[in-house]
Amino acid sequence: MDPDQDAAAAGPLVVITGMTGAGRSTAAKELEDLGYYVVDNLPPSLLRDVVRLVDENRGTGQPIAVVVDVRSGSFFGSLQANLAQRATGRRATLVFLDATDEILVRRQEAARRPHPLQGGGRLLDGLQRERAVLADLRGAADLVIDTSGLNVHQLTDRIAEAFGTADTTKLRVTVLSFGFKYGIPVDADFIADMRFLPNPHWVPELRPGNGRDADVAAYVRSRAGAEEFLDGYVPVLEGVAEGYLREGKRFMRVAVGCTGGKHRSVAMAEEIGRRIAESGHIVRTVHRDLGRE
Incomplete structure (x- = not known):
């Protein structure tokens, strides 16, 4: 069996990194709950040794997760080399x-902990140094999660969404509805604006409902341009999804917005998710701002 086949047969290896205060420990704890063998603050040079020891003691099917961050110091720069499949x-x-x-500073101040790269300067100085060190890794990441608007439970939900199934051969697509007035999701791969459709908010009998209600959904999808948008947009997403899989990427996040995230975006996100699921991808539809009004 060649190395590629060996890697495909072995259990998953998840490497968690990112900014201090962004939720690495929370993500690691959730992976542990999902059955992963978790190692925190691992020097990247020891990554192969940890995998070998786990393989020998628990078998190659044991999922492994490691947390690597700037505390690894000079070892940090070797992470990408040690992530090579054959390594x-x-x-x-x-x-x-x-x-x-802003969020990271607030979290660090609440925890009353200095930043590891802060030195004698400000907390913000440490964060800026960390961003510079991590810039290349962020660009190379398979999955970027922006936790600015997430609480602990929402973050664990995102991790479970990504790694809670043994099936790693399919693309996991999250279709997220949102309201523009509450901010654009910064970790979305695609953003679609549904404000070109008439707003059910101005139809008295539809205003109390939301896009998951049959009458609201029917109204939204019956407006001029709605079906044409779906017929054109979903094939584009499916084409990108196939490309992601060819390139080894297994996560895609599609955001669908309207003014308040209640009617148009919800109805269209539900339909987009349904159509993508028909292609065999693992789809989860989430309504970020539903019920916020």
């Missing part, structure tokens, strides 16, 4: 957790 015998998924500087 570990497993196909690795690199997860990068991020958040805005």
